[in-house]
Amino acid sequence: MGKVTGFKEFERQDETYTSVKDRVKNYKEFTVPLSQKELTKQGSRCMDCGIPFCHSGCPLGNLIPDFNHMVHQGEWKKASWILHSTNNFPEFTGRLCPAPCEQACVLGIIEDPVSIENIEKNIVERAFKEGWIKPQPPKIRTGKTVAVVGSGPAGLATAQQLNRAGHTVTVFERDDEVGGLLRYGIPNFKMEKGIIDRRIAILEAEGIIFKTNVNVGVNYKVEDLKSFDAVVLCGGATERRSLPTPGIDADGVVQAMDFLTQQTKVLFGKEVKNQVMATGKNVIVIGGGDTGSDCIGTSNRQGAKSVVNFEIMPKPPGHRSPTTPWPFWPLQLKTSSSHKEGVERNWLINTKEFVKDENGKLTALKTVNVEWKMVPGQRPQLIEIEGTEKTWPCDLALLALGFTGPESTLADKLGIYKDARSNYKAEYGKYQTNVPNIFTAGDMRRGQSLIVWAISEGREAARQVDIYLMGKSELPSKDVTGDLVAM
Missing domain, CATH: 1.10.1060.10 (Alpha-helical ferredoxin)
Known part of the structure; x- marks a missing residue:
């Protein structure tokens, strides 16, 4: 080629x-x-x-x-x-x-x-x-209706595919704008929100119905979902990790996603009460993933006094590790554009205490350096290194620790089984829950993952829903190797 x-x-x-x-x-x-x-x-x-x-x-x-x-x-x-x-x-x-x-x-x-x-x-x-990307509404409607809960990449992909199959699709989003974490969880400097809006305009022109500020199970009765022939749950893995650390309740310890969401909403004129700002503060971001990187970039744009990053894992090698040979995803140091904007990065460091003053405000973090002891056949053990204790001045600590799984509200109210990791249980390749007309895809089914996986699962789930509704499907699919199979 x-x-x-x-x-x-x-x-x-x-x-x-x-x-x-x-x-x-x-x-x-x-x-x-x-x-x-x-x-x-x-x-x-x-x-x-x-x-x-x-x-x-x-x-x-x-x-x-x-x-x-x-x-x-x-x-x-x-x-x-x-x-x-x-x-x-x-x-x-x-x-x-x-x-x-x-x-x-x-x-x-x-x-x-x-x-x-x-x-x-x-x-x-x-x-x-x-102008090559134009709405492609279906020529024939099947008369079947589908509810998609969640408008992130999994929900949007599910909706578009099912709409193309001729079903009438309604997407429910609990926030005030469509897009899920793409909208408020991803900073605008990584993807401007007009990129989402122009695609949503295409989807609406194709006939997909979007309803925002609708939180199914809260301000929308789950019983009302029975009016749909099928339901696809595409919410995210939004239960955030915290730390069992003294002082975690200090004023100034903030979940990363709250910090990022507030900034994006303010940027677009949304009302946010008591916005958390990094301006003039010593900021420490705990967590070395993409969300942590986003917090670093946002903190620098807000004018932080200093930005420090903690990661409890070892520093990855600069080149592909022999433990992750081609073609596997490599264990390798990632330096993002946000890192290059200014941050002190630290590895193998554990937070022992969030120090607060008499008013409950965060003033510092106490840490200790650590190492991982590897014992064959056992889980790695975290060992603290004696004599490495340190106190860091800190006015704002951002917890970018990832997510433990989806919220349980819908599963509990709809009687859906969950797996050992609290994800909504549905077999890969089938996407059907224990309730026959309810399917699930994306992070809600597989746990915290990539956008590309969310789109893939949304497409595959849509095909399975189409088969459930019509007995067959002309939507494309993949075989187990990832190759496309004939329609």
Whole structure:
């Protein structure tokens, strides 16, 4: 695919960023796109590798060599058609996905892998610019109705696929805007919200009904779901982790998602009472994942005095670890654009106490350095290193510790079984719960995961719902290898 010798002739080129001093002044996206000529070169780097492992790396089974070849040929409209045949929302994944496809790229064994994610983003942006992405309402309606609870990527993918099958789909969202964590959990500087809005406009034009400020089980009776022929639960894994640490109740210890959500809402003129601000404060972000990185970027934009990051795990190696060989997802240090904006990163450190003053306000964190003791056949043991205690000045501690699973409200009220990890129980490939007409997909079923997995599960669940309603389905699916099977 691509140019036969392209991978030998051209080096990988990624988008660049505007300068740190300029980009931290606002909450806009700050990438500098490559030229069309350079993008064509990047598409031509895709090898004729025989077995494209990028397919198995991508949960959606995207036809990556095919759309790379179209970009190499300058056939951007065909590239868009190929990309959208497996991915409903490449504008989301092209910005936010950690690109497991690139880590599985065969070229990555000897050189930098093909810049698949950036090519994907530019294909969909070109398609929107040229007007190639248009509403595709179904020609025939089946008379069947489906309720989708949750409007994150899993819910949106489920809704679009079922609508294309001819069913009448209503999406319920408990927040005031559609998008789930894409809307308020992802900072605007990583994805501007107009990107969501233009896609929602397409979905509405296709006939999908969106109802916001509707919290099923709270201000909408679960009994009313019985009026639908099928229900798909696509809520997120929103139960946040905390710490069993003294002083956790201090004024100034804040869940990361609250901090991020408030900032995005204020940015768009929403009323937020008592917004938590990092301005002029010593900020410590506990947790080294993407959410922690988002907190770092937001804190710097709010004008924090200092930003420090704690991670209890060891510092990953700068290059792929031998324990995670190609084509597996690598154990490797990740330095995000937010990290480059200013942060002191610390690994193998554990918070022992949140120190507060007589008024209950956070003033400092007490920590100790740790190490992990590995014993074959046993869980790793966390060992504190004597004499490494330290006190850090801190006015704002942001807990970016991930999520333990979905909220149990709907499962309890609908009588749905949960698995040992508190996720809503439904067999992979079937997505059907113990209540026959209720299905579930995305983080609510699999636990905290990636946007690309959410879209994949939404598409697969939609096919299973269609089969349940009609006895058969012409919606596309994947086999166990991730390859597309015939409609």
